[in-house]
Amino acid sequence: MRVRILVSFKESVLDPQGQTVKNALLTLGYSSVKDVRQGKVFEIEFDGISDEDARRIVPEIANKVLANPIIEKFAWEILGEAKQV
Template identity: 45%
Template sequence: MLTAKVLITLKKSILDPQGNTIKRALNSMGYPEVADVRQGKMMEVKLNDMAREKAVAIVDEMCQKLLANPVIEEYSFELVED
């Protein structure tokens, strides 16, 4: 079985208020060394047996269509064998 580990982050040019809030919380909790926080999503997608090339194409399509919002987010993924 193949598992796709998909990482979805906001594009660098897009503000990340949630990450900023986490940064401020950490600073005020006694971690002044935290300079920046960006938040993103992670998804583990398990796929039934198929060829690796087909899996790459399918996961890319799923990211475009449902998992990520290509207008403001970018994604990357790797496939690992279970």
């Protein structure tokens, strides 16, 4: 099973990387850009686990390893059994 986990700063936390990208885009003339937030994405391939296992394991992994729950939030979804291109 392939799972995608998105980790990003909570809305209340400053995002300097996103700000830098926003400034770069405005400088390049993309004046329609209003806000940019940058985060991390993890794609994890699990062997032989059920959907139920995933619902238990993935939030645990996200909170313990992938995200800092003080300043970051995460969202996740199952991508399916097949390997993504």
